[in-house]
Amino acid sequence: MNEITININNLNKKYKNILAVKNLNFKISKGQTIGLLGPNGCGKSTTIGMLLGLIKPTTGNVIINGQNMESNRTNLLQKMNFISPYIELPKKLTIEENLKVYGRMYGVKNLENKVIELMKMLNLVEFKKKKTGELSSGQKNRVSLAKALINDPDILLLDEPTASLDPDVSDYVRGIIENFASKKNKTILIASHNMNEVERLCDEVMMMKKGEIIDQGKSMDLISKHGRKNLEDFFLKIVREK
Amino acid sequence: MKFYRIYALFLRHFYLIKGSFPRLLDLIYWPTIQIILWGFISKFFTMHSDFYNHTAGIILSAAILYDFLFRSSISFNMLFLEEIWSRNFTNLFIAPLKVSEIITALTLTALIRTLIGIVPAILLASPFFGVSLLNLGPSLILLLLSLYIFGMTLGLFVVSGLLRYGPAFENVAWSSLFLLAPLGCIYYPLSILPDWLQIVAKCLPLVYIFEEVRSILVNNVVNYSNIMSALTLNLVYFLLSVFVFYSAFNEARNKGTLINVGE
Numbered sequence: 001m002n003e004i005t006i007n008i009n010n011l012n013k014k015y016k017n018i019l020a021v022k023n024l025n026f027k028i029s030k031g032q033t034i035g036l037l038g039p040n041g042c043g044k045s046t047t048i049g050m051l052l053g054l055i056k057p058t059t060g061n062v063i064i065n066g067q068n069m070e071s072n073r074t075n076l077l078q079k080m081n082f083i084s085p086y087i088e089l090p091k092k093l094t095i096e097e098n099l100k101v102y103g104r105m106y107g108v109k110n111l112e113n114k115v116i117e118l119m120k121m122l123n124l125v126e127f128k129k130k131k132t133g134e135l136s137s138g139q140k141n142r143v144s145l146a147k148a149l150i151n152d153p154d155i156l157l158l159d160e161p162t163a164s165l166d167p168d169v170s171d172y173v174r175g176i177i178e179n180f181a182s183k184k185n186k187t188i189l190i191a192s193h194n195m196n197e198v199e200r201l202c203d204e205v206m207m208m209k210k211g212e213i214i215d216q217g218k219s220m221d222l223i224s225k226h227g228r229k230n231l232e233d234f235f236l237k238i239v240r241e242k
Numbered sequence: 243m244k245f246y247r248i249y250a251l252f253l254r255h256f257y258l259i260k261g262s263f264p265r266l267l268d269l270i271y272w273p274t275i276q277i278i279l280w281g282f283i284s285k286f287f288t289m290h291s292d293f294y295n296h297t298a299g300i301i302l303s304a305a306i307l308y309d310f311l312f313r314s315s316i317s318f319n320m321l322f323l324e325e326i327w328s329r330n331f332t333n334l335f336i337a338p339l340k341v342s343e344i345i346t347a348l349t350l351t352a353l354i355r356t357l358i359g360i361v362p363a364i365l366l367a368s369p370f371f372g373v374s375l376l377n378l379g380p381s382l383i384l385l386l387l388s389l390y391i392f393g394m395t396l397g398l399f400v401v402s403g404l405l406r407y408g409p410a411f412e413n414v415a416w417s418s419l420f421l422l423a424p425l426g427c428i429y430y431p432l433s434i435l436p437d438w439l440q441i442v443a444k445c446l447p448l449v450y451i452f453e454e455v456r457s458i459l460v461n462n463v464v465n466y467s468n469i470m471s472a473l474t475l476n477l478v479y480f481l482l483s484v485f486v487f488y489s490a491f492n493e494a495r496n497k498g499t500l501i502n503v504g505e
Contacts, residue, residue, distance in 0.1 A: 104250035
């Protein structure tokens with residue numbers, strides 16, 4: 001049996017009178033890539049926030065590698081990382097400076113080499129002295145991805161990793177994620193509205209609605225179980241169901 | 243606490259200042275203008291006031307010290323605001339940084355920012371107005387330390403507000419020191435205030451610091467009880483501000499605001 005990396009037990013998050021996440025339970029094994037699907041406001045970001053220790057659960061536990069996030073936040077974050085189109089890197093720092101700052105923050109060994117390696121991998125070498133705020137959205141996305149990979153995380157959380165990117169850059173970014181996922185023991189959780197992306201990258205998907213996981217499994221299994229043509233069709237059926 | 247994480251946060255702000263001439267200029271410009279303005283006011287009072295006529299530069303010395311406090315506090319706030327403005331806030335809180343490391347890094351970086359601004363201004367005061375802070379003798383170290391701790395304390399309170407209430411709290415960041423200045427008795431003795439306000443003012447370390455400055459420069463007497471009172475009050479307020487910061491951080495985690503703080 002595969003080793004469990006992420007273990008979520010009876011997780012609830014209440015904001016005033018709104019229950020954003022309801023009794024969430026799931027396990028993700030080491031090396032799995034899981035898609036987290038659901039309409040806007042269904043609790044995906046809150047779930048990711050709790051996985052990262054940014055949001056404190058009202059009740060329940062987030063157990064990462066056997067340790068509780070609440071009591072081991074700093075240690076666990078050392079081997080995790082995250083990207084989202086809603087957060088940015090300092091705009092006035094160059095790509096190289098940003099990667100060096102975050103590399104040091106994560107205590108990366110041989111940082112100079114790691115920065116060069118990531119810039120080469122993500123085709124950023126020619127822009128390394130350019131300020132991050134002066135880059136195109138595709139280039140910024142690649143810098144964010146480089147920052148997310150700087151500590152060679154065991155657990156990578158991705159919120160809409162290709163949002164607002166053109167198909168060419170999106171495909172390129174998916175290739176990088178695919179390549180990272182193929183490495184041994186890398187666990188990835190992707191929240192996305194792009195069903196092709198989810199089908200291409202994820203081993204399994206979890207479908208959220210109104211703060212709950214209402215179904216989960218392999219894409220093909222879910223499609224056939226619900227009698228739909230593809231994952232997008234499945235998504236629409238679930239979202240529109242009363 | 244890990245030094246490399248504190249250094250990383252310092253480096254983030256060092257790169258920011260190094261790569262931006264307007265930011266560097268801004269750090270030096272305002273203290274210099276302040277010192278020139280107060281230098282001329284000080285010169286005028288020295289020539290036309292009975293209280294000040296034996297002690298050249300008492301107002302200018304107070305102005306320099308107040309500016310040191312102002313820069314310390316504003317620098318601390320600015321470091322935090324920069325993260326909000328650049329929407330980098332969440333990246334910091336998903337990094338393996340402890341709250342104590344954030345406080346330490348901001349405190350040290352704010353000191354460097356403050357010194358970049360205030361040292362040229364202090365150096366200008368001597369040749370232009372014949373005033374040197376060194377006239378305060380060895381007590382100067384304790385007075386600067388006291389002002390710096392108070393600056394950090396105010397910074398921590400403001401930053402706690404930013405964590406708790408988000409960018410809407412920004413205006414308080416700019417006005418916090420102006421609010422305390424009248425009670426701090428920076429340019430006038432405590433006895434000027436009405437009796438009831440003196441009681442309130444005595445709760446601030448500023449009063450003891452600036453009373454001590456006047457005691458040294460006007461009467462040539464070092465009153466260590468003033469320095470001790472200032473340091474003791476500072477310690478109490480600083481510990482309180484650290485507690486408030488931790489509480490604000492926990493409250494932000496409860497409310498889920500760490501994930502989307504931005505402009």
